[in-house]
Amino acid sequence: MKNAYNWYSQLIKPTWSPPAWLFGPVWTFLYILIAISFGKVFWMLFQKQISFTVALPFILNLIFNFAFTSIQFGLKNNFLAGIDILLVLGTLIWAIIVIYPYAPWISYIQIPYLLWVSFATVLQLTVTYLNR
Numbered sequence: 001m002k003n004a005y006n007w008y009s010q011l012i013k014p015t016w017s018p019p020a021w022l023f024g025p026v027w028t029f030l031y032i033l034i035a036i037s038f039g040k041v042f043w044m045l046f047q048k049q050i051s052f053t054v055a056l057p058f059i060l061n062l063i064f065n066f067a068f069t070s071i072q073f074g075l076k077n078n079f080l081a082g083i084d085i086l087l088v089l090g091t092l093i094w095a096i097i098v099i100y101p102y103a104p105w106i107s108y109i110q111i112p113y114l115l116w117v118s119f120a121t122v123l124q125l126t127v128t129y130l131n132r
Contacts, residue, residue: 004073011078012130017123030113037106038062041099050102057095064088078128085124089117 009020038058045055064087072081092114100107
């Protein structure tokens with residue numbers, strides 16, 4: 001994995017790219033929010049308070065989110081990582097919209113995640129473009 005991080009550190013990045021040390025604390029905070037809110041969604045699904053179609057974007061978001069690291073650092077593929085992060089962003093927006101009528105607080109707790117993923121999407125697409 002160290003080789004993959006060395007690879008990433010040598011990529012051309014925009015001047016506004018955050019320092020590498022920032023990603024760990026940010027994702028730790030976000031994963032706490034994700035665990036709480038997504039856990040509630042899956043509990044609501046289990047309790048039949050929501051349908052599978054309401055939970056679907058949450059499921060897809062987790063899949064795309066967890067796939068990102070393997071794509072970016074395992075495959076070292078900026079283009080596929082760019083597509084994946086667009087899918088993370090799209091499923092997150094979808095999830096926020098569909099859960100709102102059932103549990104608005106879950107939508108609100110996604111705001112930090114949405115802001116970070118929006119920023120990360122622009123960053124990833126910029127890195128992809130700069131290293132084409």
